Amino acid sequence: METSYSLVVNGERRTVASEPGRSLLEVLREDLGLTGTKYGCGEGQCGACTVLVNGQRAHACTVTIEEVAGKTVTTIEGLAIQDRLHPVQEAFLQEQAFQCGYCTPGMILSAVALLQQRPHPTEKEILEWMNGNLCRCCGYPRILRAVRRAAELWRREP
Amino acid sequence: MSAEVLSSGAGRRPDTSESGFGMTLDRREFLQWLGAGVIWVVTETGVWAQARRTGSGARADGLPLGARLHLGEDGTITLFCGKVECGQGARTELTLAAAEELRVRPEQIRVVLADTAEVPDDGITAGSRTTPATVPAVRRAAAAAREWLRQVAARQWQVDVAGLKVEEGKVRHPESGRSLGYADAARLAADDPAWQQPVPARVELTPASQWQVLGRSATRPNARDLVTGTHRYPSDLRRPGMWYGRVLRPPAYGARLVSVNLSAAEKAVPGSLAVREGDFVGVAAPTSAAAQRALKALAATAEWSESPHPSSRAVYEYLRRNVEGGVPANPFAEEWAAASRRLRATYHVAYVQHVPMETRAALAEWEGDHLTVWMGTQNPFGCRNELARALGMPLEKVRVVVPDFGGGFGGKHTAEAGIEAARLARAARRPVLVHWTRTEEFTWAYFRPAAVIDVEATLGPDGRLTSWHFININSGRAALDTPYNVGRSHCQFVAARSPMRQGSYRVLAATANHFARESAMDELAAMAGQDPLEFRRAHLPAGRLRTVLEEAARRFGWTEKTKSRPPGVGYGLACGTEKGSYVAACVEVAVDEPQGRIEVRKVCQVFECGAILHPENLRAQVEGCILMGLGPALWEEMRFANGRVANAALSRYRVPRFTDVPELEVHLLDRPDLESAGGGETPIVAVAPAIANAVAQATGRRIRQMPIRLDAAS
Structure with missing residues (x-):
């Protein structure tokens, strides 16, 4: 049985007719055409599906559509304002902090969530916060540099 | 024409x-x-x-x-x-x-x-x-x-x-x-x-x-x-009218399908499609959730016949017993008899998965009798051929397109998902995307082969090697031969009947062979009463390998560091060559024996692959190799019993994360006078044996297996 769910995705109200129980990840990717959020493990272990729900970090693979009804969701597609990249995206670009890039949207969303809460994160806070995001190319050193640079950019132009 | x-x-x-x-x-x-x-x-x-x-x-x-x-x-x-x-x-x-x-x-x-x-x-x-x-x-x-x-x-x-x-x-x-x-x-x-x-x-x-x-x-x-997020990976591709496919998997390796009721899928999800072609059974539906529901209903009706399958606990014995033609004997009886000191050791390396961030994904679309498959593979033409064979088509009617995809590491040479998507798309008369779950990737993609490696080596009275017998069972020939002057040498790979589906992995068997060889070199150095660095130098001719080894030791401060070692700390080194490039690593580990914890604190690695074409990318590859290499060195191991994988999930299979990153010192030696060799593989080979050697120094215990675990029987 399909139900109608309404949520705000990247600032736009979207209505989805869906059976209950489907993951937010599947709805984003299959119903809303937002494929920037990635599937990696289906159990919240890799962070590839990281999004913001009401501004908080969430794993879209473990959240159901009914749990986000009425809430706001931010995905990688919603960060840049037209051609102007979000400072975290800019930092990842400047540091070339990707190899295959499949983990990159999740990494960026995780970093955004971190900097929203802690604009001056310590090294330890960065490591612990980002530890839920996997990069199998193991580009961790560059990603860490990007997060540090993002914190600098963030402080300059929040 | x-x-x-x-x-x-x-x-x-x-x-x-x-x-x-x-x-x-x-x-x-x-x-x-x-x-x-x-x-x-x-x-x-x-x-x-x-x-x-x-x-x-x-x-x-x-x-x-x-x-x-x-x-x-x-x-x-x-x-x-x-x-x-x-x-x-x-x-x-x-x-x-x-x-x-x-x-x-x-x-x-x-x-x-x-x-x-x-x-x-x-x-x-x-x-x-x-x-x-x-x-x-x-x-x-x-x-x-x-x-x-x-x-x-x-x-x-x-x-x-x-x-x-x-x-x-x-x-x-x-x-x-x-x-x-x-x-x-x-x-x-x-x-x-x-x-x-x-x-x-x-x-x-x-x-x-x-x-x-x-x-x-x-x-x-x-x-x-x-x-x-605008780049479209294979799993992100969408086509008008496209459905999502799921495939019925056996409950265990070697299980054969006896019967299945295809109509159960349609009953659970009206309008969905279920297909059986030989051993292939799959479903397709407008959403992944619907396809999953159809699959679940169908799977509940499936009957299978299972056959015995060895467990990961017994797998090394199984491989040894299943060597084609038997395990070759050491031909150097004379040197063995005359030796001052002898090493006889066996090293084990576990089956591991590549775990690319993007699991296998393929989108298939038919236009008349022409097929296009967009998929993530390292082998586009090989997959085109594989698709043509599997589907009984001429090559020129199959097109494979590979968008930049989410990680390979030697693990995506085959067309499984493409063939599955093509069968479903043909039956559904519409494009179908198949995107494997992580559990499927862990279970049904091929593994890096497990290795059983026998080493027998002898030292003369001067502490120099006089003979070297090295047998790799099952894992492969890459970097099989020793680069050292060892006197008489016999290095051989023998195939075994692997109970697991196995294939390529970043630098193939070179990791296993370097693990065994460089561990053995340290064991022999200890027997000879020599420092591991000096022992290697004494057996290496001047050249590119010795250069990277000496450079790594110098930059790490090997000689000074090993003079005064704090308790619970170990230093290890290893070096090697494969695919025309040269690597050496020095590592520092801290070992907490009661907790069974090994912490890699520092890796200093020198790498040389001729003239460097793209320095920043090469550095990223070398760093990535070192960090990826920590996984199979310390934790990664497929566990299985009765044909079922026990740890087919990221929550049960530990791969390197941010907090595992040690202090990294990477030096790239540029040789513009030499031809360029690739640099995305060989930098992985030195890290595991260097860790094993450091752990042995810290604990006095030699762990002869990957993953290196303190609870392992040595």
């Missing part, structure tokens, strides 16, 4: 990112975009087909220039290449290679990779071959195009070609001040038979000392698409 000759007009530029897949394009649009005024020879099987039909197309070197490069009137130059991009940096490196020889800015070059209908067959993307084989082929073509431009200008201006120089994308005649760019010459390329001729095998390439583009760092052409 029917070659279609298209004269294309000025085309609109299609809406694709630089990622170079023509998914939104049909063939006509693609050709239109290739540029105004160019006559392009195409046949059913692509732009290079002429060469193939004259018998030279299999080798990329014999290709017509026009099959490798295309000049656009807008100044864009298109490079066609059969390699793939999965994070290792081929797209950028190939761009730089072409730009260097053409004397243009890299931004002027667009690279079309891995579309079997559009690009030459440059072979599988594996074995670190892009740098030593494909880059030179691309450079030769680009240099030939540059020379062609000079010849054209000389003819047009009636001047001596010797006085013409190509720079900044233009050929110039300094005396008259005239210039001609690639864009201006594009029209001429169309009519010039030179572009239908094979790229000359001997073209002068720019020496490293004069490089303007190569040897410097550059950004990836489609970098912006990666940070904005």
Whole structure:
């Protein structure tokens, strides 16, 4: 049985007719055409599906559509304002902090969530916060540099 | 032979990112975009087909220039290449290679990779071959195009070609001040038979000392698409009317399907599709959730017959018992009898998974009896052949397109998901996407082979090796031979009947062979009462390997550090060579024996692979190798029993994370006087044995297995 769910995705109200129980990840990717959020493990272990729900970090693979009804969701597609990249995206670009890039949207969303809460994160806070995001190319050193640079950019132009 | 000759007009530029897949394009649009005024020879099987039909197309070197490069009137130059991009940096490196020889800015070059209908067959993307084989082929073509431009200008201006120089994308005649760019010459390329001729095998390439583009760092052409989430990975592709497919998997390895009730799927999800073709059973539905529900209903009706399967606990014994032709004996009885000291040791390496971030994904679409499959694979032409075989089709009716995808590491050479998607799409009469779950990837993708390695070595009274007997059971030949002076040497690989499906992994068996060899070298050094560094130096001739070893030791401060070692801390080193490159690593570990914890605190690695083409990318590859290597060194191991994998999930299979990153010191030795070798694999081989050696130093216990665990029986 399909139900109608309404949520705000990247600032736009979207209505989805869906059976209950489907993951937010599947709805984003299959119903809303937002494929920037990635599937990696289906159990919240890799962070590839990281999004913001009401501004908080969430794993879209473990959240159901009914749990986000009425809430706001931010995905990688919603960060840049037209051609102007979000400072975290800019930092990842400047540091070339990707190899295959499949983990990159999740990494960026995780970093955004971190900097929203802690604009001056310590090294330890960065490591612990980002530890839920996997990069199998193991580009961790560059990603860490990007997060540090993002914190600098963030402080300059929040 | 029917070659279609298209004269294309000025085309609109299609809406694709630089990622170079023509998914939104049909063939006509693609050709239109290739540029105004160019006559392009195409046949059913692509732009290079002429060469193939004259018998030279299999080798990329014999290709017509026009099959490798295309000049656009807008100044864009298109490079066609059969390699793939999965994070290792081929797209950028190939761009730089072409730009260097053409004397243009890299931004002027667009690279079309891995579309079997559009690009030459440059072979599988594996074995670190892009740098030593494909880059030179691309450079030769680009240099030939540059020379062609000079010849054209000389003819047009009636001047001596010797006085013409190509720079900044233009050929110039300094005396008259005239210039001609690639864009201006594009029209001429169309009519010039030179572009239908094979790229000359001997073209002068720019020496490293004069490089303007190569040897410097550059950004990836489609970098912006990666940070904005707009790049479409294979699993992100969508087509009108597309459904999602799921496949029925056996409950255990070796289980055979006895019966299944296909109608259960339709009952659970009205309108869904269920297919059985031989052992293949799959479903397709408009959403993944619906497909999953249909699959679950169908799976509940399936009956299987299972057969025995060994467990991971007993697998090393199983492999030894199942060696084809038996395990060879040590032929050096005389040296063994006469030796002052003897080492006899067996090393084990577990089965591991590649765990690419993007699991296998393929989108299949039929148009009449023609099939197009977009998929993530390192082996586009091989997968085209595999698809054709599996589906009983001629090669020319199958097209494989590979968008830049989410990680390979040697794990994506095969077409499973593509074949599954193609079967479902044929039955459903609509495009179908199959995207494996992580559990499927952990269970049904192939594994890095487990290894059982026997070493028997002898030392003479002077502490020098007199014989070396090294048998690799099951895992492979890569880096099997020892680079050391060992007296008499016998190194052999013997195949065994692997109970697990196995295949390539970053640098193949070189990791296992280096683990055993470099562990054994430390054990022998201890027997000889020598420092591990000095023992290796005494057995290594001067050369590239010894150079990286000494450089790593010097930078790490090996001699000073090992003089005063705090308790619970160990230092280890290892070195090796494979695929024409050289690596050495020194590591520092801290061991907490009661907790069974090994912490890698520092890795200092020196790597040398000839002339460095793209320094920042090489550094990323070396860092990535070291960190990825921590996983199989310390934690990664497939556990299985009764044909079922016990840890087919990221919550049960530990891979390296941010907090595992040690202090990293990476030094790249540039050798512009040497040919470039690939650098995405060999840097992984030294880290595991260096850790094992450091753990042995810290604890006095030699762990002869990967993963290196303190609870392991040594």
